[in-house]
Amino acid sequence: METITTSLDGAVGTITVNRPEVRNALSKTVLGEIGAVLDAWEDDASVGAVVFTGAGEKAFVAGADITQLAGYDLAYGLAAHMQKLYDRIEDYPKPTIAALNGVAMGGGLELAMSCDIRVAAVGTKMGLPEATLGVLPGAGGTQRLTRLVGTGRAVEMILTSRVLTAGEAERYGLVTAVVPREDLGATAAATAATILSKGPLAVRLGKLVIRQGADADQKTGLLLERLAQTLLYTTEDKAEGAAAFLAKRPAEFAGR
Numbered sequence: 415m416e417t418i419t420t421s422l423d424g425a426v427g428t429i430t431v432n433r434p435e436v437r438n439a440l441s442k443t444v445l446g447e448i449g450a451v452l453d454a455w456e457d458d459a460s461v462g463a464v465v466f467t468g469a470g471e472k473a474f475v476a477g478a479d480i481t482q483l484a485g486y487d488l489a490y491g492l493a494a495h496m497q498k499l500y501d502r503i504e505d506y507p508k509p510t511i512a513a514l515n516g517v518a519m520g521g522g523l524e525l526a527m528s529c530d531i532r533v534a535a536v537g538t539k540m541g542l543p544e545a546t547l548g549v550l551p552g553a554g555g556t557q558r559l560t561r562l563v564g565t566g567r568a569v570e571m572i573l574t575s576r577v578l579t580a581g582e583a584e585r586y587g588l589v590t591a592v593v594p595r596e597d598l599g600a601t602a603a604a605t606a607a608t609i610l611s612k613g614p615l616a617v618r619l620g621k622l623v624i625r626q627g628a629d630a631d632q633k634t635g636l637l638l639e640r641l642a643q644t645l646l647y648t649t650e651d652k653a654e655g656a657a658a659f660l661a662k663r664p665a666e667f668a669g670r
């Protein structure tokens with residue numbers, strides 16, 4: 415694997431996004447490699463749960479790789495790839511836990527929200543800053559954030575690109591625990607082990623019933639998000655948003 419590493423500790427498998435030089439930004443290669451591991455582990459009875467985390471201490475995942483925006487097709491391709499992977503993680507037949515070791519932004523927070531449970535290290539931050547780039551969260555964030563924190567807080571976060579501290583995220587219910595960095599891995603593993611000690615059928619059905627029930631109208635919302643994104647990814651503002659980030663300057667949006 416070029417961009418991720420994996421490890422197994424008993425029945426708990428861990429996938430680590432390993433591009434610390436770009437704050438673990440998600441390229442098509444990362445998405446493909448995560449999908450391949452999920453394929454292998456889905457039918458492996460020795461793997462009972464999956465933990466996602468990031469390499470290094472600065473970032474869990476900084477979002478989609480903004481440099482991979484050469485053109486609409488590539489960007490849209492990355493979007494479709496990411497959307498399919500996150501929908502898959504949400505419906506994965508084994509418990510999934512995001513261990514936020516560092517900042518989780520955009521598609522990185524969307525990855526974490528596709529997991530069943532999120533735990534964060536003290537000092538981590540998280541948000542959906544896509545509007546700063548001239549676009550919207552396009553990998554489920556508009557729907558999953560709303561279901562986790564409520565419409566009012568989700569609208570404020572997405573329209574202002576506000577970044578939450580770990581404490582705020584816990585108060586919002588976006589993460590279930592904030593622990594010292596040195597305890598993060600053990601906390602995620604212990605949570606997974608506790609779940610795996612329960613009735614396997616109850617766990618498998620419970621995860622699906624709770625999430626599908628809560629998300630009954632999520633499919634419509636995801637369709638609306640993707641329609642909006644399709645529009646936004648053809649705009650000059652999208653190109654300006656990416657160019658401004660890479661040039662480390664404020665974007666000058668034209669509104670078209």
Ligand SMILES: CCCCCCCCCCCCC[C@H](O)CC(=O)SCCNC(=O)CCNC(=O)[C@H](O)C(C)(C)COP(=O)(O)OP(=O)(O)OC[C@H]1O[C@@H](n2cnc3c(N)ncnc32)[C@H](O)[C@@H]1OP(=O)(O)O
Pocket residue numbers: 435436437439440472473476477478479480481482483488489490492493494496517519520521522524543544547548549550551552553555652653655656660
């Ligand atoms: C118009 C843009 C559209 C974006 C992507 C489109 C893809 C197709 C759609 C996919 C589906 C939607 C997915 C999702 O909804 C959309 C996104 O995820 S968009 C990206 C959202 N994320 C961000 O905007 C975060 C950007 N990064 C930061 O704010 C900061 O880097 C940080 C994460 C807060 C960390 O800050 P620092 O620790 O100070 O580190 P630096 O800023 O100095 O960065 C170090 C180094 O890493 C590079 N880098 C960081 N983030 C990204 C990234 N997301 N993509 C590519 N590269 C990234 C940064 O440029 C630095 O590089 P260097 O200057 O050292 O060469």
